[in-house]
Amino acid sequence: MAAEGHRGEGGELTARPGADETGTRPPGGGGTAGGVGAPFARLVGVSKSFGSTRALSDVDVTFARGRVHAIAGENGAGKSTLIKILMGVLQPDHGRIEVDGSPTAIASPAAARALGFAAVFQEPLVYPHLGVLENIFVAGPERSRLGDLDRPAMRRRAAALFEQLEVDTALLDRRMGELRLGHQQLVLIAKALIEDAKLIIFDEPTSILSGAETAQLFRVIQRLRSGGSAIVYISHRFEELEAIADSVTVLTDGRVAGAFEARPFDLDAIVRLMSGRETRGYGAAPAAHRAGTTGPPLLEVEGFTLRPYFEDVSWRVSRGEVLCFYGQVGAGRTEMAKALFGDLRPTAGTVRMEGKPLAARSPRQAIRAGVGYLPEDRKAEGIFATQAISENIVATVLGRIVARLARYVRRSEVRNLTDSQREALQIKMAGPSAPISSLSGGGQQKVILGRWMVERLKLLVLDEPTRGIDVMTKAQFHEIIRQLAEEGLAVVVISSDLPEVFEVADRILVMRRGRIVAEFANDGTAPPEEVLRQAVALDQADAGARGASANGNGTIVDVGGVSVLVPSGDPEEKEVTGQ
Amino acid sequence: MTDIGIALPKGVSPDSSPASSRVRHMLGRIEYEGYLAGVIVVMAIVLTFTVGSAFWGSTNLSGLLLDVAIDTVPAIGMTLVIVTGGIDVSIGSLVGVVAVVIGLSFEAHLPFVLVLLIGIVVGIGGGLVNGAIVAWGRVPPIIVTLGTLSVFEAITYQLLGGVWISTIPAELTQIVVLDRLGPVPYSFIVAVALVAVFSYIMARRPIGLKIYATGDNPEAARTAGLPIRRIQLFVYALLGGLTAIAALMTVGQSPLVMPTTGQDFELTVIAAAVVGGTNILGGEGKVIGGLLGALLVEMVEDAAILYHVNSFYQQIVLGAMIVAGVAIGVARRRARLGAKAER
Numbered sequence: 001m002a003a004e005g006h007r008g009e010g011g012e013l014t015a016r017p018g019a020d021e022t023g024t025r026p027p028g029g030g031g032t033a034g035g036v037g038a039p040f041a042r043l044v045g046v047s048k049s050f051g052s053t054r055a056l057s058d059v060d061v062t063f064a065r066g067r068v069h070a071i072a073g074e075n076g077a078g079k080s081t082l083i084k085i086l087m088g089v090l091q092p093d094h095g096r097i098e099v100d101g102s103p104t105a106i107a108s109p110a111a112a113r114a115l116g117f118a119a120v121f122q123e124p125l126v127y128p129h130l131g132v133l134e135n136i137f138v139a140g141p142e143r144s145r146l147g148d149l150d151r152p153a154m155r156r157r158a159a160a161l162f163e164q165l166e167v168d169t170a171l172l173d174r175r176m177g178e179l180r181l182g183h184q185q186l187v188l189i190a191k192a193l194i195e196d197a198k199l200i201i202f203d204e205p206t207s208i209l210s211g212a213e214t215a216q217l218f219r220v221i222q223r224l225r226s227g228g229s230a231i232v233y234i235s236h237r238f239e240e241l242e243a244i245a246d247s248v249t250v251l252t253d254g255r256v257a258g259a260f261e262a263r264p265f266d267l268d269a270i271v272r273l274m275s276g277r278e279t280r281g282y283g284a285a286p287a288a289h290r291a292g293t294t295g296p297p298l299l300e301v302e303g304f305t306l307r308p309y310f311e312d313v314s315w316r317v318s319r320g321e322v323l324c325f326y327g328q329v330g331a332g333r334t335e336m337a338k339a340l341f342g343d344l345r346p347t348a349g350t351v352r353m354e355g356k357p358l359a360a361r362s363p364r365q366a367i368r369a370g371v372g373y374l375p376e377d378r379k380a381e382g383i384f385a386t387q388a389i390s391e392n393i394v395a396t397v398l399g400r401i402v403a404r405l406a407r408y409v410r411r412s413e414v415r416n417l418t419d420s421q422r423e424a425l426q427i428k429m430a431g432p433s434a435p436i437s438s439l440s441g442g443g444q445q446k447v448i449l450g451r452w453m454v455e456r457l458k459l460l461v462l463d464e465p466t467r468g469i470d471v472m473t474k475a476q477f478h479e480i481i482r483q484l485a486e487e488g489l490a491v492v493v494i495s496s497d498l499p500e501v502f503e504v505a506d507r508i509l510v511m512r513r514g515r516i517v518a519e520f521a522n523d524g525t526a527p528p529e530e531v532l533r534q535a536v537a538l539d540q541a542d543a544g545a546r547g548a549s550a551n552g553n554g555t556i557v558d559v560g561g562v563s564v565l566v567p568s569g570d571p572e573e574k575e576v577t578g579q
Numbered sequence: 580m581t582d583i584g585i586a587l588p589k590g591v592s593p594d595s596s597p598a599s600s601r602v603r604h605m606l607g608r609i610e611y612e613g614y615l616a617g618v619i620v621v622m623a624i625v626l627t628f629t630v631g632s633a634f635w636g637s638t639n640l641s642g643l644l645l646d647v648a649i650d651t652v653p654a655i656g657m658t659l660v661i662v663t664g665g666i667d668v669s670i671g672s673l674v675g676v677v678a679v680v681i682g683l684s685f686e687a688h689l690p691f692v693l694v695l696l697i698g699i700v701v702g703i704g705g706g707l708v709n710g711a712i713v714a715w716g717r718v719p720p721i722i723v724t725l726g727t728l729s730v731f732e733a734i735t736y737q738l739l740g741g742v743w744i745s746t747i748p749a750e751l752t753q754i755v756v757l758d759r760l761g762p763v764p765y766s767f768i769v770a771v772a773l774v775a776v777f778s779y780i781m782a783r784r785p786i787g788l789k790i791y792a793t794g795d796n797p798e799a800a801r802t803a804g805l806p807i808r809r810i811q812l813f814v815y816a817l818l819g820g821l822t823a824i825a826a827l828m829t830v831g832q833s834p835l836v837m838p839t840t841g842q843d844f845e846l847t848v849i850a851a852a853v854v855g856g857t858n859i860l861g862g863e864g865k866v867i868g869g870l871l872g873a874l875l876v877e878m879v880e881d882a883a884i885l886y887h888v889n890s891f892y893q894q895i896v897l898g899a900m901i902v903a904g905v906a907i908g909v910a911r912r913r914a915r916l917g918a919k920a921e922r
């Protein structure tokens with residue numbers, strides 16, 4: 001790509017490119033006990049390759065005390081690799097790390113911990129069968145005088161943190177695997193904070209958090225920053241960078257393409273640097289949509305109910321239509337989709353497909369009936385983790401490829417399918433036979449989407465399809481979704497991302513607390529604020545009164561002409577209680 | 580549902596939860612082990628009414644409890660190994676090696692206690708070999724231990740040279756079999772004591788937590804910097820040492836060392852662990868389950884003898900119990916994953 005050196009495109013930037021080379025360099029060798037803004041950790045000329053993939057090349061970046069450093073970059077740009085090197089999970093091929101000005105080897109995760117580094121990794125690394133408390137303390141448990149686990153002491157420390165994060169302390173007594181994703185993420189955040197770390201890294205922490213939980217996290221980050229911690233923050237959501245970051249470093253193909261040291265950040269310039277090419281116009285006006293629905297309904301859902309997740313939900317979708325379900329995390333959309341897909345059993349209601357009753361009792365039956373579902377929790381439900389990328393793509397078509405002609409999986413067909421998806425989705429990979437675990441977080445998501453694209457379906461349900469996807473690819477995903485609809489597929493998109501909803505939807509249904517509370521046609525007449533308000537049930541005055549600061553009760557950020565509210569209402573608790 | 584081996588923190592402050600959930604929790608806590616104990620009690624009752632005197636006779640009962648002890652001691656180690664996501668199928672032939680070594684040592688008139696120590700050292704050594712290859716060799720545990728199974732067998736044959744060793748001092752039989760508290764052999768008491776110690780370690784010591792974590796999510800454990808390799812080495816070495824104790828008891832029980840000593844023993848021990856609720860997928864299992872599993876397995880075997888069932892069928896029953904134990908473990912996990920999907 002174009003970004004050969006990170007000084008190349010300086011002319012277009014509002015901020016200084018390569019700012020890590022200036023200003024923040026530690027004076028001489030001093031500054032072990034530096035104050036706010038004093039450099040704490042520094043990567044110098046760090047490179048890392050996986051086989052022929054260059055994940056990082058010659059990266060210089062400095063993390064200073066009391067500042068929030070954002071790192072932006074496309075899927076596969078090397079962000080998570082950089083984090084893993086800092087945390088001692090990976091070793092750099094070249095370059096060095098300096099902590100407080102002196103070169104330091106971080107040979108293991110334990111060494112990183114000893115240096116006061118903590119991280120919330122992109123992949124939720126949980127122990128599902130251990131208690132929440134045990135999950136938090138597994139690496140550094142509190143001990144009694146005799147060296148036993150001191151659970152009361154651990155409980156006290158964890159409870160204090162949970163209160164800061166506004167998480168119910170009753171969760172401490174649960175098993176980790178019973179918690180919903182958002183709560184698991186909050187537990188992992190608590191785990192990173194428990195050690196009073198000096199450098200705290202968040203790798204896409206908010207992708208599975210509700211707006212309220214995000215706001216809470218931001219408050220905690222602000223507090224850490226005032227406390228003098230260095231914070232590294234990775235996100236694909238630009239509105240979050242605006243809300244929380246003090247500086248933004250852009251990684252492109254493993255190189256530092258530029259750095260921005262002061263708000264407001266020039267988002268267009270960031271996007272340009274990320275892609276190394278001209279932007280397609282991030283946040284462009286919503287695409288024009290055909291008015292109304294087309295033809296008779298393909299799928300009709302009546303009185304669909306599974307308490308406490310969703311109740312009396314009725315809707316229909318036609319061929320060629322993109323129907324979006326918008327709502328807060330926990331509004332019951334995922335559960336409804338799973339019930340449709342045969343993964344959960346609804347207690348009431350009927351589903352008709354092309355006029356005929358459809359009651360999928362297993363995902364297998366649903367797929368045979370022509371319904372596909374891209375799950376929200378891709379790590380747990382979507383990936384065959386130890387299998388090759390190509391096998392993951394063809395996982396559901398396998399039967400058909402085998403059935404046709406030969407009794408063995410036809411290699412050439414697998415290859416063709418993989419190649420076409422790789423092309424269409426621009427998946428960065430060493431090769432189709434590489435394990436899917438070697439892909440970046442966003443790359444894995446693309447593979448799963450690719451799997452459904454090769455399947456022959458009538459209805460495709462996409463649950464948060466662009467979570468963890470960079471902005472450029474996101475636009476591409478949206479195009480693909482529109483295209484699938486044009487080819488005659490009915491597409492249902494579950495999304496908590498309002499700009500996305502307006503980008504792809506023909507029709508928008510808003511769900512709140514398990515019910516459909518509003519319907520909008522996306523023909524230019526639906527005001528985004530109103531859709532948002534329906535989802536969070538704020539009345540007008542209330543919403544208007546909310547300030548635009550991350551410390552307030554909610555944040556309204558303008559992204560590409562669309563207002564995004566990060567509200568701070570009560571997150572809806574949807575935990576499984578004792579089975 | 581709450582079948583992980585750690586004492587869940589719910590017990591720490593029961594006052595914080597409402598009474599109903601406390602009851603539900605207590606029920607949840609005893610769930611699997613409770614059922615198992617129930618099955619054992621039912622079996623004992625059935626045996627009482629059908630072959631009562633033969634079952635409760637002190638010869639039968641002592642013999643049964645000794646068999647349970649011999650299975651339980653290594654089942655503790657097996658539980659830990661399976662919790663880390665591993666398995667060890669070599670322990671039967673490791674019993675053979677230990678038996679031969681102590682037999683030869685007795686033949687050489689080494690002091691009694693020294694012989695016992697040599698046996699245990701050999702057992703730990705065998706376990707260390709397994710553990711080291713699993714930890715550093717990146718070879719699946721089933722393959723590693725299948726390999727060492729053959730190697731241990733070859734060593735036994737080589738050392739034994741085709742003859743049997745029968746010069747086992749009566750002293751060993753005395754302490755293993757004959758020393759009793761009522762009908763309860765000391766060996767059984769030792770086994771129960773070991774279960775208590777390791778239950779405590781798994782529930783209360785940091786190492787126990789780390790062992791569970793290693794098996795529950797190896798990737799997370801690695802990223803968290805847990806000493807996974809040392810943990811693996813530890814559990815296999817421990818299993819080796821406990822296997823050696825079982826070998827000493829076996830030789831005390833039948834003071835004769837043959838090429839077949841210990842054969843198929845691994846099946847019984849694995850059965851005890853998985854029937855006891857240890858999940859073959861790793862991450863969950865309790866030491867106490869190994870004891871209950873051993874009790875059940877040995878009672879079934881005892882019943883088969885009392886009912887004069889062909890030993891051919893006994894093998895089938897043992898196999899069926901292993902399969903059922905594994906299947907139940909996997910099904911329970913799937914049920915729980917389903918529950919999770921209902922967030």
Ligand SMILES: Nc1ncnc2c1ncn2[C@@H]1O[C@H](COP(=O)(O)OP(=O)(O)OP(=O)(O)O)[C@@H](O)[C@H]1O
Pocket residue numbers: 050053054055073074075076077078079080081082122428429430437438439440441442443468470
């Ligand atoms: N263990 C591995 N083996 C092989 N290749 C890897 C491995 N880990 C990462 N890579 C490759 O290195 C590159 C950078 O990956 P990384 O995970 O750092 O991306 P990222 O910037 O975090 O992307 P995302 O936004 O999707 O999370 C990708 O091309 C990825 O496929």
Ligand SMILES: [Mg+2]
Pocket residue numbers: 079080081122203440441442
């Ligand atoms: Mg990443």
